Amino acid sequence: KNQVEQSPQSLIILEGKNCTLQCNYTVSPFSNLRWYKQDTGRGPVSLTIMTFSENTKSNGRYTATLDADTKQSSLHITASQLSDSASYICVVSASGGYNKLIFGAGTRLAVHP
Amino acid sequence: KAGVTQTPRYLIKTRGQQVTLSCSPISGHRSVSWYQQTPGQGLQFLFEYFSETQRNKGNFPGRFSGRQFSNSRSEMNVSTLELGDSALYLCASSSTDRGNSPLHFGNGTRLTVT
Numbered sequence: 001k002n003q004v005e006q007s008p009q010s011l012i013i014l015e016g017k018n019c020t021l022q023c024n025y026t027v028s029p030f031s032n033l034r035w036y037k038q039d040t041g042r043g044p045v046s047l048t049i050m051t052f053s054e055n056t057k058s059n060g061r062y063t064a065t066l067d068a069d070t071k072q073s074s075l076h077i078t079a080s081q082l083s084d085s086a087s088y089i090c091v092v093s094a095s096g097g098y099n100k101l102i103f104g105a106g107t108r109l110a111v112h113p
Numbered sequence: 114k115a116g117v118t119q120t121p122r123y124l125i126k127t128r129g130q131q132v133t134l135s136c137s138p139i140s141g142h143r144s145v146s147w148y149q150q151t152p153g154q155g156l157q158f159l160f161e162y163f164s165e166t167q168r169n170k171g172n173f174p175g176r177f178s179g180r181q182f183s184n185s186r187s188e189m190n191v192s193t194l195e196l197g198d199s200a201l202y203l204c205a206s207s208s209t210d211r212g213n214s215p216l217h218f219g220n221g222t223r224l225t226v227t
Contacts, residue, residue, distance in 0.1 A: 031213055032213055034216075036218075041220070041223075042220045042221070043117070043119075043203050043205075043218030043219050043220045043221050044156075044203070044216075044218045045218070046215050046216065046217070049213075049215060051213075089155075089156065091156075093213065097161055097168055097169045098144070098146040098158065098161045098169065098205075098207070098216070099158050099160075099161060099168075099169035099170070099171060101158060103155050103156040103157070104155070105155045106155065
C-alpha cells in the first residue's frame with residue numbers, strides 16, 4: 001500500500017535554531033517528492049519538488065534531501081524564524097495524474113522567540 | 114500573476130443542504146484539482162479537471178461532483194450535506210495534467226456543516 005509517514009508529528013524550537021523534518025515513503029512507481037508549507041488557515045505553498053535523480057534541492061533557508069534507495073526525505077530549516085511556524089507536508093507522487101499524490105499527515109512546527 | 118482564488122472563504126450549512134464552491138486558477142493553467150483536508154484524514158484527493166474534462170476522481174461518494182468551464186474556472190458541488198463533510202476544501206491549479214508540475218493551491222473554503 002502506498003504510504004507517506006512523517007516525523008515528528010510536532011516540534012517546538014527556539015528562534016534561530018535549525019531543525020530537520022523526516023519523511024519516509026513506500027510509493028511505487030515513484031515520480032517525485034514534494035514538500036509544502038501550510039500556514040494556519042491558508043493553502044499549502046510549494047517549497048521543493050524532487051525527482052528520482054535529484055538528491056538535494058534548496059529554497060532559501062529550506063533544504064530538502066532525497067534518498068531514493070532508502071525511500072527517505074528530509075527537510076532542513078536553517079536559522080529558523082517565527083514565520084516558519086506552520087505545518088510541513090511531504091507529498092509523494094506515483095507516476096500518473098494528481099490522483100496519484102500520496103499526502104503525509106504533516107509535521108507541525110512551532111518556533112518560539 | 115494572480116494566484117488561485119477560492120470563494121467563498123467560509124461557509125456554514127445545515128445537514129441535508131447542498132453547497133457550491135468556486136475556484137479560479139492561475140491564468141493559463143488548464144488543470145484544476147480539488148482536495149478535502151480534515152484534521153483526522155489530512156489531505157485527500159477529490160477530483161481533477163483538465164480542459165473541461167474530469168480526468169480522475171478520488172474515493173468520495175457521488176454526492177461530491179464538480180465541473181470545469183471553458184475559461185478553466187472550476188466549481189465543486191456537495192449535495193445532501195453530512196456533518197462529516199465539514200472540512201477545508203482546497204483547489205489547486207497546474208500548467209499540465211501530468212502530475213509532475215508544481216501545484217498552486219488556493220487558500221481554501223472552510224465548510225462547516227451543522
